[in-house]
Amino acid sequence: MGITMIVTPDDLLVERSKSIDEYIEKVRPIVEKVREGGDEALIELTKQFDGVELQYIRVPSEEIDAAYEEVDDEIIDALEVAKQNIERFHSITCVERDMFIDFGDVVLGKRYVPLDSAGIYVPGGRASYPSTALMAGIPASIAGVERIAACTPPDERGKVKPLTLVACDIAGINEIYAVGGAQAIAALAYGTESVKPVDKIVGPGNIYVTAAKILVSKDVPIDMPAGPSEVLIIADETANARFVALDALAQLEHDPMAIAVVLTTSEKLAKEVQSLAEELGKGLNLENLRIAVVDSIDEAIEISNKFAPEHLEMMFEGAENCMDRIKHAGSVFVGEYSPVAAGDYASGTNHILPTAGYGRRYSGLSVETFLKHITFQKLSKDGLKRIGQAIITLANKEGLPFHAKSVEERLKE
Ligand SMILES: NC(=O)c1ccc[n+]([C@@H]2O[C@H](COP(=O)([O-])OP(=O)(O)OC[C@H]3O[C@@H](n4cnc5c(N)ncnc54)[C@H](O)[C@@H]3O)[C@@H](O)[C@H]2O)c1
Ligand SMILES: N[C@H](CO)Cc1c[nH]c[nH+]1
Numbered sequence: 001m002g003i004t005m006i007v008t009p010d011d012l013l014v015e016r017s018k019s020i021d022e023y024i025e026k027v028r029p030i031v032e033k034v035r036e037g038g039d040e041a042l043i044e045l046t047k048q049f050d051g052v053e054l055q056y057i058r059v060p061s062e063e064i065d066a067a068y069e070e071v072d073d074e075i076i077d078a079l080e081v082a083k084q085n086i087e088r089f090h091s092i093t094c095v096e097r098d099m100f101i102d103f104g105d106v107v108l109g110k111r112y113v114p115l116d117s118a119g120i121y122v123p124g125g126r127a128s129y130p131s132t133a134l135m136a137g138i139p140a141s142i143a144g145v146e147r148i149a150a151c152t153p154p155d156e157r158g159k160v161k162p163l164t165l166v167a168c169d170i171a172g173i174n175e176i177y178a179v180g181g182a183q184a185i186a187a188l189a190y191g192t193e194s195v196k197p198v199d200k201i202v203g204p205g206n207i208y209v210t211a212a213k214i215l216v217s218k219d220v221p222i223d224m225p226a227g228p229s230e231v232l233i234i235a236d237e238t239a240n241a242r243f244v245a246l247d248a249l250a251q252l253e254h255d256p257m258a259i260a261v262v263l264t265t266s267e268k269l270a271k272e273v274q275s276l277a278e279e280l281g282k283g284l285n286l287e288n289l290r291i292a293v294v295d296s297i298d299e300a301i302e303i304s305n306k307f308a309p310e311h312l313e314m315m316f317e318g319a320e321n322c323m324d325r326i327k328h329a330g331s332v333f334v335g336e337y338s339p340v341a342a343g344d345y346a347s348g349t350n351h352i353l354p355t356a357g358y359g360r361r362y363s364g365l366s367v368e369t370f371l372k373h374i375t376f377q378k379l380s381k382d383g384l385k386r387i388g389q390a391i392i393t394l395a396n397k398e399g400l401p402f403h404a405k406s407v408e409e410r411l412k413e
């Protein structure tokens, strides 16, 4: 489908700026239908968009137990390897939960507490994504979220695939619903007879899922827009063209809307990558593979920072010395033995990452996604005295006399 195009760096930024608004309008009626129609709407919309008759909305617990019988030990072992690494990285890098600072007459504190509930979208349209269940379920479990629900599209039987069930179970997810797409996001946001609403919705998905998340985010917080996958690869003449081509194709295979960009200082490499992609990437949307020859690595880094890719690969000499120049990217892969696939599954970092330029303002999913903080203060009379005049002055200036009085009264001898 189409041909790989060699474009100028400027084209990249222009072509990327497509708006999500048209998809928000497409999913609006779906979200409304679920709000009004509840379970019945979920059943109808699943028939319409997934082409299947649902066997249940919430997966019965016996089916989750039985799923282990249907999944090979080798796959369970692979899930466990991924789990260990995700758990280790996310626990170590998590913010300190309790910070209390004693200034003597004033004690101040900041304590992170978990959300009561979270809803995870586990995609499953073209491919299936048990790895995503781990990427969201494990950080939510580490955070201490009590109710962790997941929605995922049903398979052709109208049920959830056994492997997805096992992955959800291993990740600590304790409610699983066989619903996908925008209808799943609406159910998690507003609830239905079978789906209890959640306090935050997280997880990646296609453009419809992402648009629905943005739409409901006026009522329920979301992690970030994490839509069709992207990679931007910066490579010089020392890079292995085959590795570059395979990593680009690895993103394109997620979705016809996925994007892969290669910025290289080598015309030779650009041509090699183009011909390898054409040879190996049959059936993929190669029009979304953009290759540009740049004058320097500096220029490539500048473009990448403007593009804010979901994944950035740095395959050029001295890449490890340039990490501090990356300002906007979801996750960065340094050197030729760091393919995006490592982070997708098992290096331990998270694969739920902002796309479409949202990396400029959002971070990838982490334990903190499921935490909120509460601040504390305990003042003695001396502590209040020390800052009392400042409070009284500012309160009076703001025209809030009771604020001032609440302090004055306490400081009366
Ligand atoms: N950014 C990230 O962190 C990240 C991580 C993993 C995957 N992804 C992305 O997740 C996506 C997975 O997509 P997918 O499609 O395979 O699975 P999905 O589960 O996201 O979407 C499938 C659902 O889309 C709905 N749908 C399909 N066509 C529709 C239409 N015309 N109108 C309304 N709804 C429709 C259906 O209900 C279906 O259940 C890919 O785009 C992939 O790149 C992103
Ligand atoms: N590359 C995807 C994020 O864009 C994550 C993923 C899951 N499975 C395979 N890959």
Ligand SMILES: [Zn+2]
Residues within 6 Å of the ligand: 229, 250, 251, 254, 341, 344
């Ligand atoms: Zn991937």
